[in-house]
Amino acid sequence: MASEGAPASNEAAPEPADAPAFDTSVAHVARVYNYWLGGKDNFAADRAAAEQAMAAFPGIVLSARANRAFLRRAVTYLARDVGIRQFLDIGTGIPSANNTHEVAKSVAADSRIVYVDNDPVVLAHARALLTSAAGGATEYIDADLRQADQILAKAAETLDFTRPVAVMLMAILQHLNEDDSPYAVVAKLMAAVPSGSYLALSHPAKDIHAAEMAEMANRLNQMMAEKVTFRGEGEVAKFFTGLELVDPGMANVPDWRPDTEEEARSPAALWAGVARKP
Numbered sequence: 080m081a082s083e084g085a086p087a088s089n090e091a092a093p094e095p096a097d098a099p100a101f102d103t104s105v106a107h108v109a110r111v112y113n114y115w116l117g118g119k120d121n122f123a124a125d126r127a128a129a130e131q132a133m134a135a136f137p138g139i140v141l142s143a144r145a146n147r148a149f150l151r152r153a154v155t156y157l158a159r160d161v162g163i164r165q166f167l168d169i170g171t172g173i174p175s176a177n178n179t180h181e182v183a184k185s186v187a188a189d190s191r192i193v194y195v196d197n198d199p200v201v202l203a204h205a206r207a208l209l210t211s212a213a214g215g216a217t218e219y220i221d222a223d224l225r226q227a228d229q230i231l232a233k234a235a236e237t238l239d240f241t242r243p244v245a246v247m248l249m250a251i252l253q254h255l256n257e258d259d260s261p262y263a264v265v266a267k268l269m270a271a272v273p274s275g276s277y278l279a280l281s282h283p284a285k286d287i288h289a290a291e292m293a294e295m296a297n298r299l300n301q302m303m304a305e306k307v308t309f310r311g312e313g314e315v316a317k318f319f320t321g322l323e324l325v326d327p328g329m330a331n332v333p334d335w336r337p338d339t340e341e342e343a344r345s346p347a348a349l350w351a352g353v354a355r356k357p
């Protein structure tokens with residue numbers, strides 16, 4: 080497991096004997112992101128893509144860590160301040176520090192969490208996510224965000240969709256391009272949850288450190304299986320249509336309710352927000 084703030088490593092962890100077969104010759108975002116976070120669940124192609132991105136935008140490592148810190152603060156806010164007990168976290172990523180179920184259950188042990196990802200390495204880690212949970216429920220769905228109907232049907236086996244749910248889309252929507260109808264996907268997810276539910280999302284920005292972010296996107300799109308579309312403030316704000324953003328509204332991740340001066344100072348280039356369904 081990676082730890083938030085650990086230095087990036089050049090060593091890949093040995094493949095577990097019972098790991099599913101997956102292609103290690105092409106970079107995949109879950110493993111590239113794991114490298115930026117200082118994890119060891121990555122391979123040469125992932126590290127090469129990650130390093131190319133770092134050369135274009137050196138702030139990406141701190142940006143990824145600031146995103147994890149935002150995730151922790153958003154889940155804490157939702158569980159502690161608003162009383163949310165159900166989370167649908169799509170684009171889970173390889174387990175790191177402060178995973179959603181750990182943060183939510185540290186506030187309320189009866190929290191119910193459904194994770195969704197389409198990466199086989201994340202699937203291989205799902206067992207660890209599920210067994211580490213005590214009380215409540217933690218489930219994992221191997222599915223693509225583009226198949227929102229399938230996700231909602233499976234999630235309904237664990238979550239009660241008559242009660243509020245926090246839909247979490249942290250650093251995933253950049254992998255849906257306009258042909259994937261990302262706004263319709265988010266609208267469908269939010270239509271399935273009742274009033275009092277929340278949307279928490281973060282999204283790489285194309286209008287913060289614009290030149291570096293554009294170059295990083297170019298490089299990742301040449302090397303990584305999952306292509307990226309970074310979006311500007313207005314484009315990200317559109318995902319919250321019909322919802323009520325809580326204070327401070329949409330912000331670069333370090334500016335969203337930072338817990339410490341250090342968090343507030345972190346360089347990052349991700350728009351983020353938490354909004355309530357009226």
Ligand SMILES: C[S@@+](CC[C@H](N)C(=O)[O-])C[C@H]1O[C@@H](n2cnc3c(N)ncnc32)[C@H](O)[C@@H]1O
Pocket residue numbers: 108109112146147150169170171172173195196197198201222223224225248249250251254305
């Ligand atoms: C950059 S990581 C973010 C991980 C975590 N949400 C976080 O913010 O720390 C993006 C994750 O989304 C997953 N992902 C990308 N496209 C996806 C899709 N179409 N459907 C499901 N998962 C996807 C990747 O496999 C990866 O684990």
